[in-house]
Amino acid sequence: MEQVLSTRQTRKVVPAMRIRGHRLNPGESFILWLSRVIIWMVIVLSIIPMWFVLTASFNPSNAYFSFSLFPPHPSLVNYVQLFKDGQFVVWVRNSLIVGLTVAVGQVLLTASSAYAFSRLRFWGRKYGLMILLILQMFPNFLAIAAIYSVLAQLNMMDNLGSYILVLLGGSAFNIWLLKGYFDSIPKELDEAAIIDGASSWQRFTRVILPLSVPMLVVIFLFTLMGAFGEYILAGTILQSPQNYTLGVGMYGLISNQFAKNWGEFAAAALLSAVPLTVIFGFLQRYIASGLVAGSVKG
Numbered sequence: 001m002e003q004v005l006s007t008r009q010t011r012k013v014v015p016a017m018r019i020r021g022h023r024l025n026p027g028e029s030f031i032l033w034l035s036r037v038i039i040w041m042v043i044v045l046s047i048i049p050m051w052f053v054l055t056a057s058f059n060p061s062n063a064y065f066s067f068s069l070f071p072p073h074p075s076l077v078n079y080v081q082l083f084k085d086g087q088f089v090v091w092v093r094n095s096l097i098v099g100l101t102v103a104v105g106q107v108l109l110t111a112s113s114a115y116a117f118s119r120l121r122f123w124g125r126k127y128g129l130m131i132l133l134i135l136q137m138f139p140n141f142l143a144i145a146a147i148y149s150v151l152a153q154l155n156m157m158d159n160l161g162s163y164i165l166v167l168l169g170g171s172a173f174n175i176w177l178l179k180g181y182f183d184s185i186p187k188e189l190d191e192a193a194i195i196d197g198a199s200s201w202q203r204f205t206r207v208i209l210p211l212s213v214p215m216l217v218v219i220f221l222f223t224l225m226g227a228f229g230e231y232i233l234a235g236t237i238l239q240s241p242q243n244y245t246l247g248v249g250m251y252g253l254i255s256n257q258f259a260k261n262w263g264e265f266a267a268a269a270l271l272s273a274v275p276l277t278v279i280f281g282f283l284q285r286y287i288a289s290g291l292v293a294g295s296v297k298g
Helices: 002-020 028-056 077-082 087-118 125-136 140-153 160-167 171-186 185-193 201-211 213-228 232-237 245-254 260-293
Strands: none
Touching: 028 260, 077 140, 077 260, 087 160, 087 171, 087 201, 087 213, 087 245, 087 260, 125 160, 125 171, 140 160, 160 232, 185 201, 185 260, 201 213, 213 260, 232 245, 245 260
16 A cells, blocks of 8 residues: 555656756747846836835925935935825825725625626616716716716715715726626526525625625725825815815825925825725735636636
């Protein structure tokens, strides 16, 4: 018995050793090193702008561009000035409220709508989602005049709730994406649940949603990122400093004709990335599987 086991283990090890010892031909080696060089070039090109933002945030001269890689007299004065009046904290708070609310709302609306288009049969199902996608193709700034007019007539301007309500309307692409994933889930699971006496709501909450967690996390994260840095609609709807989000507040730092606070702007840009980085760190294990979910059907 021991001899048979050792023989089986040897058979398993030998192919692995052959694979590890496989030598690349000159063409494959060249492509491998070329891909590495390209990847490192992309990484360096991505880091350079971030480095200039970092150096500008520590530059007390309030200059955004510098000919040196390091500021001559680094200081934390820009960070101190940014937190001096407390406005930056208000901007981050408002952005988190808007981003998290819109992300959660989008997940709920997207999941329920995608389930209806994927599993239920109703009038208008065939062309309903296509019409939503066509309407979604038009940029948001084309509808700013209409949005402003409607909110002004309803006395809903300068309100975070109104801003959140407007952002919740842009979910057609997420519905289409999630519907494709729901279509890849075997319908035999629904049939088994029906045999067990499950209703449509129970099939949705106990069968479909647990299998769709990675995709829902990706939709949540991308929606959060989009709402967190949105400026066009925020600059139109929000008018009071206590309601500013990060996009509107940070633009105010550099929009003054006679004093552009580039140092504070750079410091705010770095600090505003911290909340998203933390959330991304907690959810990153779902992202890879969610991005490729539904790509292979069957």
